[in-house]
Amino acid sequence: MGLIAFALAGCSGGGDKAQGKGKGANAPGQGTPTVGYVVVQPTSVAMxxxxxxxxxxxESSDVRPQVNGIIRRRFFTEGTLVKRGQPLYEIDPRLYRAAANEAQANLRSAQANAQAQGILAARYKPLAEMEAISKQDYTNAIATSRQATASVAQTRAALETARINLKFTTVPAPITGRIGRSLFTVGALVSASQTDPLAQIQRxxxxxxxxxxxxxxxxxxxxxxxxxxxxxxxxxxxxxxxxxxxxxxxxxxxxxxxxxxxxxxxxxxxxxxxxxxxxxxxxxxxxxxxxxxxxxRAFLVPQAAVARDAKGNATVYVISAQNKAVQKTIKADRTQGAFWVVTDGINAGDKIVTQGLSKLAPNQNVKPVPANSAQIIKPPSKEQQEKSGGSGGQGKAG
CATH class of the missing domain: 2.40.30.170 (Efflux pump adaptor protein, beta barrel domain)
Structure with a gap:
């Protein structure tokens, strides 16, 4: 029993040494790691x-009354699209229609008076030349005729004003757009000087x-x-x-x-x-x-390639001509999609490491390959198959 225990202890120690040797061979940082890289070139990048x-x-416009009166009708539905010039409200037009008729009558009266004064001045002209009447009478007749003509122009302007006010009793849409709610209802008294609009239209x-x-x-x-x-x-x-x-x-x-x-x-x-x-x-x-x-002149560098040092500076690993991973500090203030926009720190044609970064240390020798290169997996050789088969047979026999 003592001999058997000694033999088992010796076998166990040899196994631990062999395992330790295997770990040392595959430990991170030992050997030459394979890294993937991309070649960067300057490009145009929108800031x-x-x-x-x-x-x-x-466009936005307030619908406002330009005359005083009571709203008689509303012609639109709130929240709908209205066209420029489309009638929206009607203010009681009776007073303004009467004022227009009065102005029309005044114009006709002024025209008749102007015609009579013109005829009188024409008749006085030969009499004044014959000295049948005094020249002062003729001068007064001409002045009265001219005043009558001016009165015609005044009453015509008053008629135009009355017609405009009558037209203002129908409130149109100033612009084309969507009209909001009506702030005044039928029967409300409105005035041209009020601060609140009747409604608002927005394009x-x-x-x-x-x-x-x-x-x-x-x-x-x-x-x-x-x-x-x-x-x-x-x-x-x-x-x-x-x-x-x-x-x-x-x-x-x-x-x-x-x-x-x-x-x-x-x-x-x-x-x-x-x-x-x-x-x-x-x-x-x-x-x-x-x-x-x-x-x-900016560079687009994959985000996976950019890291931050203890001071917060952006860094990347660049593969040198001697296949060494050289760490460089870059200026990368913003991203664009899956890339950092780098404006300083690298040059055209640099090989930026994007894969295998966890294995790297500054100035470490590396085996560079293009990023995302497919791994080539070879089938096992005959010797490996025989060895595997032999081991399997022993294990089974055991």
């Missing part, structure tokens, strides 16, 4: 920014979006244009709605205001969007994504 904004109607297609951008960011952008490959571009804007969904249709920036809001320190950019379905409504909060410039 995208995301800012908050509010939707604003393309919702297209729609404006007012975007607020920091004046400091805009100043930085303008200073960077023309430097380091950064060029201006026409901003195509995409919207994210209040529920986080994408609006779908794209818009374009129309202009930027030439003043800074002293309270918020921002500049308002106005973008224009099509809104055929009426999905956008005035006052909605949205997020706008757009590019104000393009960097023509």
């Amino acid at each position: 995208t920014t995301e800012l908050s904004g509010r939707t604003t109607a393309f 919702l297609d297209p729609m404006f979006v007012d975007i607020q951008q920091s004046s400091a960011d805009m100043l930085t952008l303008r200073r960077s244009l023309g430097r380091n490959g950064i060029v201006a571009t026409r901003a195509e804007v995409r919207l994210s709605l209040e529920d986080g969904s994408d609006y779908g249709a794209t818009g374009s920036v129309e202009f930027a205001e030439a003043l800074v809001n002293v309270e918020t320190g921002t500049v308002t950019l106005r973008a224009r969007f099509p809104n055929p379905q009426g999905l956008l409504l005035p006052g909605m909060f949205v997020r706008a994504r757009f590019a104000q410039a393009t960097n023509t």
Whole structure:
């Protein structure tokens, strides 16, 4: 029994040594690790920014009365689309129709008086030449005729004013758009000097979006244009709605205001969007994504290749000509899809390590292969098959 125990202890110790030797051969960091890389080249990358904004109607107009009176009828349905010039309200026209008729009668009276005064002045002319009447009488007759003619012009203007006021008793739509609720009902007394509108009309297609951008960011952008490959571009804007969904249709920036809001320190950019379905409504909060410039010398590096050091600096491993993994600090301030946008720290044609990073240490020798290379698995040789078969047979026999 003692001899058997000694033999088993000796076998157990030899096995541990063999296992230890096997672990040392496969331990991380030993040998030359295989890493996958991609070759980067400079490309044009849009400098995208995301800012908050509010939707604003393309056109907005208040429906207001221009004469005083009581509303007799309303011709529209609230919330529907109305056309420019379409009648919306009728104000009691009887007083204004009577005023127009009175002005018409006054005009006819003035025309008759002017005609009589003109005839009288014409008759006085030969009598004055014959000195049958005094020249003063003739002068007075001419002056009276001219006054009568002026009176005709005055009464004609009064008639035109009365007709305009009569026309104002029908309140039309000033613009084409969707009308809101009526703030005054039939029977309400309205006046031309009131502060509240009768209703409001808004044109919702297209729609404006007012975007607020920091004046400091805009100043930085303008200073960077023309430097380091950064060029201006026409901003195509995409919207994210209040529920986080994408609006779908794209818009374009129309202009930027030439003043800074002293309270918020921002500049308002106005973008224009099509809104055929009426999905956008005035006052909605949205997020706008757009590019104000393009960097023509940027690199797109897969996000898996970029790490951060203890100071928070972005780093990548670049394969040198001697097949060593050299760690470089880069400038990567933003992402674009699955890539970091790198603007400094690497050069065209660099091999950036994207796979096998967990095995790397700075300046370590590596075996580089293109990223996502397929592994070639060879079938076992005859010797391996025989050895495996022999081991299997012994194990079975045991």
